[in-house]
Amino acid sequence: MGRTLAEKVWDEHVVRSAQGEPDLLYIDLHLIHEVTSPQAFEGLRLAGREVRRPDLTLATEDHNVPTLDWDKPIADPVSRTQVDTLRRNAGEFGVRLHPLGDVEQGIVHVVGPQLGLTQPGMTIVCGDSHTSTHGAFGAIAFGIGTSEVEHVLATQTLMQAKPKTMSVTIDGSLPAGVTAKDMVLTLIAHTGTGGGQGYIVEYRGQAIEELSMEGRMTVCNMSIEWGAKAGLIAPDETTFAYIEGRPEAPRGADWEAAVAHWRTLVTDDDATFDKEIVLDASTMTPFVTWGTNPGQGVPLGGTVPAPEDFEEPNARVATEKALEYMGLTAGTPMRDIRVDTVFVGSCTNGRIEDLRLAAEVIRGHRVAAGTRLLVVPGSVRVRLQAEEEGLDLVFKEAGAEWRGAGCSMCLGMNPDQLAPQERSASTSNRNFEGRQGKGGRTHLVSVPVAAATAVRGTLSSPADLGPTTEGDD
Amino acid sequence: MDAFTTHTGVGVPLRRSNVDTDQIIPAVYLKRVTRTGFEDGLFAAWRNDPDFVLNRSAYAAGSVLVAGPDFGTGSSREHAVWALQNYGFKAVISARFADIFRGNAGKAGLLAAEVDDKVVQRLWEHLEANPGASVTVDLTSRTVRAGEGEEAIVDSFDIDDYTRWRLLEGLDDIGITLGHDADIAAYEAGRPAWKPATQHAR
Numbered sequence: 001m002g003r004t005l006a007e008k009v010w011d012e013h014v015v016r017s018a019q020g021e022p023d024l025l026y027i028d029l030h031l032i033h034e035v036t037s038p039q040a041f042e043g044l045r046l047a048g049r050e051v052r053r054p055d056l057t058l059a060t061e062d063h064n065v066p067t068l069d070w071d072k073p074i075a076d077p078v079s080r081t082q083v084d085t086l087r088r089n090a091g092e093f094g095v096r097l098h099p100l101g102d103v104e105q106g107i108v109h110v111v112g113p114q115l116g117l118t119q120p121g122m123t124i125v126c127g128d129s130h131t132s133t134h135g136a137f138g139a140i141a142f143g144i145g146t147s148e149v150e151h152v153l154a155t156q157t158l159m160q161a162k163p164k165t166m167s168v169t170i171d172g173s174l175p176a177g178v179t180a181k182d183m184v185l186t187l188i189a190h191t192g193t194g195g196g197q198g199y200i201v202e203y204r205g206q207a208i209e210e211l212s213m214e215g216r217m218t219v220c221n222m223s224i225e226w227g228a229k230a231g232l233i234a235p236d237e238t239t240f241a242y243i244e245g246r247p248e249a250p251r252g253a254d255w256e257a258a259v260a261h262w263r264t265l266v267t268d269d270d271a272t273f274d275k276e277i278v279l280d281a282s283t284m285t286p287f288v289t290w291g292t293n294p295g296q297g298v299p300l301g302g303t304v305p306a307p308e309d310f311e312e313p314n315a316r317v318a319t320e321k322a323l324e325y326m327g328l329t330a331g332t333p334m335r336d337i338r339v340d341t342v343f344v345g346s347c348t349n350g351r352i353e354d355l356r357l358a359a360e361v362i363r364g365h366r367v368a369a370g371t372r373l374l375v376v377p378g379s380v381r382v383r384l385q386a387e388e389e390g391l392d393l394v395f396k397e398a399g400a401e402w403r404g405a406g407c408s409m410c411l412g413m414n415p416d417q418l419a420p421q422e423r424s425a426s427t428s429n430r431n432f433e434g435r436q437g438k439g440g441r442t443h444l445v446s447v448p449v450a451a452a453t454a455v456r457g458t459l460s461s462p463a464d465l466g467p468t469t470e471g472d473d
Numbered sequence: 474m475d476a477f478t479t480h481t482g483v484g485v486p487l488r489r490s491n492v493d494t495d496q497i498i499p500a501v502y503l504k505r506v507t508r509t510g511f512e513d514g515l516f517a518a519w520r521n522d523p524d525f526v527l528n529r530s531a532y533a534a535g536s537v538l539v540a541g542p543d544f545g546t547g548s549s550r551e552h553a554v555w556a557l558q559n560y561g562f563k564a565v566i567s568a569r570f571a572d573i574f575r576g577n578a579g580k581a582g583l584l585a586a587e588v589d590d591k592v593v594q595r596l597w598e599h600l601e602a603n604p605g606a607s608v609t610v611d612l613t614s615r616t617v618r619a620g621e622g623e624e625a626i627v628d629s630f631d632i633d634d635y636t637r638w639r640l641l642e643g644l645d646d647i648g649i650t651l652g653h654d655a656d657i658a659a660y661e662a663g664r665p666a667w668k669p670a671t672q673h674a675r
């Protein structure tokens with residue numbers, strides 16, 4: 001019987017398999033950052049162990065680093081210690097590190113693909129749940145905890161029970177102005193935050209094939225937000241074109257051999273999935289969240305729901321709590337919600353394509369009075385590219401803040417945080433309570449919606465900006 | 474890692490579903506480079522609320538958390554498990570756990586016991602009616618127990634066999650894997666040359 005893409009990649013990495021035990025899986029690439037690695041290196045040191053494959057390991061500083069004054073010592077002493085600890089560990093164990101100030105520094109999930117290190121058919125792990133991003137290339141990529149980080153450092157393997165497989169087929173084409181972000185937010189509202197639990201998900205169908213690599217990364221990035229172990233997309237010409245010529249991509253005869261293998265990485269026609277979901281892209285519209293988990297979303301043209309709209313008692317209570325936390329009243333049109341801060345960035349939407357899209361909407365407009373717009377490139381490379389294209393000027397002329405690379409307000413670990421009850425429209429992936437700062441209220445949105453919201457000061461789409469544009473929903 | 478066979482301690486009813494890792498411990502508390510001290514960030518946003526369950530003296534010494542479904546969704550931060558352990562929790566009971574949280578718990582020695590939603594509801598009622606009452610989680614027999622006589626709650630919980638075995642034995646995963654070193658070396662010998670590397674021989 002045929003196999004799915006995920007099964008093929010999995011099978012290729014099984015080092016050892018025994019009845020009643022999880023598989024021992026080989027890891028092709030291990031990405032590291034400052035927050036989830038210190039205790040893992042400490043564990044190695046205590047046990048007198050080494051990093052087995054420093055040549056399959058890459059570290060960068062992202063979660064905790066400032067996006068202003070990045071050439072000065074980090075002001076917060078605790079953050080500085082954590083970053084210094086990573087530098088010391090990378091030095092001691094021989095791990096390649098791209099520190100603050102380095103041209104390859106940036107969010108770990110932006111850096112891997114950008115360097116060409118992320119390739120089809122690989123197993124990729126990182127102590128960060130959004131490692132699923134790399135699945136866009138047809139890799140099995142997932143987040144791990146610190147004990148597992150230590151395990152991979154010591155052995156280059158992980159013990160993993162084989163997940164079930166699911167296909168999410170998205171037929172049709174996305175209407176103009178509707179993005180990969182809207183697609184995945186729609187999907188999560190459809191499945192709920194636990195719908196993917198225990199599965200590796202393969203995204204397929206016309207709408208997925210039509211996405212750029214950036215869009216595919218946005219979709220795979222948010223796999224974890226509906227509980228999936230990992231999400232992946234079969235590699236195709238779009239994938240190969242993105243990788244070719246990047247610094248760590250194979251070259252010459254190696255390239256030919258690699259591509260020949262990558263072409264086999266598709267789900268066989270007679271393969272079966274444990275579960276299947278089908279959605280239609282052509283009916284999708286800009287989608288935004290109203291609540292405190294990524295499944296609590298509605299179309300931008302919709303209204304804030306009421307607890308009574310939900311049958312399930314847990315969902316009803318959750319809605320009540322979310323509305324209270326978010327300071328929202330049921331029945332309010334989403335477009336009437338005023339926003340204090342707009343954040344464009346993160347590993348979900350902090351790549352060059354995202355910044356181009358944001359600049360296109362903003363160009364010629366100004367950020368609304370009383371609203372601030374923070375634009376944070378996903379990596380230094382993205383920042384430099386944007387500056388070369390003059391996008392930074394577009395943002396600055398509109399009154400936005402143009403920052404250095406990092407996770408920034410995606411998780412509010414550095415000084416980029418919301419104040420209590422401050423409301424944001426954010427292109428990141430999590431609207432949890434306090435995610436962007438204690439008491440902060442987050443609405444997850446696409447890049448065009450973020451940019452239009454910055455201009456109008458209320459949740460908006462580009463169609464709301466000028467009379468010449470067609471309606472969007 | 475210490476072996477885990479059975480534990481009896483004060484049960485804490487946390488009537489919330491979808492308790493994500495940012496609620497268990499917000500990112501600003503993740504800056505330590507040690508494995509200890511994270512109890513200060515546990516449920517940080519709720520600790521200011523005098524009515525929050527852990528702020529009520531009967532539950533303050535809790536060691537068995539009983540939470541709603543989809544506990545531990547979100548980030549991969551193992552700090553969420555450490556924060557619970559640093560506070561004194563030995564076990565979490567829920568109707569459903571996020572995968573990464575469950576994995577991290579197993580690695581760090583925190584028992585994540587998955588029970589039927591009805592069992593959670595009954596435990597909540599029992600613990601709220603009897604503040605400070607204890608709950609037993611017995612890994613040997615895979616059962617949770619609370620209350621006595623007519624009211625007694627006794628039910629089984631789910632945990633995968635492998636994690637159960639490791640917890641019962643108190644085994645360290647890395648030690649087990651290093652025992653398969655020959656298999657790893659053999660696998661490495663067969664990896665295609667075009668696979669990417671982060672460092673290159675000069």
Ligand code: SF4
Pocket residue numbers: 062063107108109128130346347348406407410411428429
């Ligand atoms: S940008 Fe946000 S989601 Fe992505 S790695 Fe950084 S903190 Fe995690």
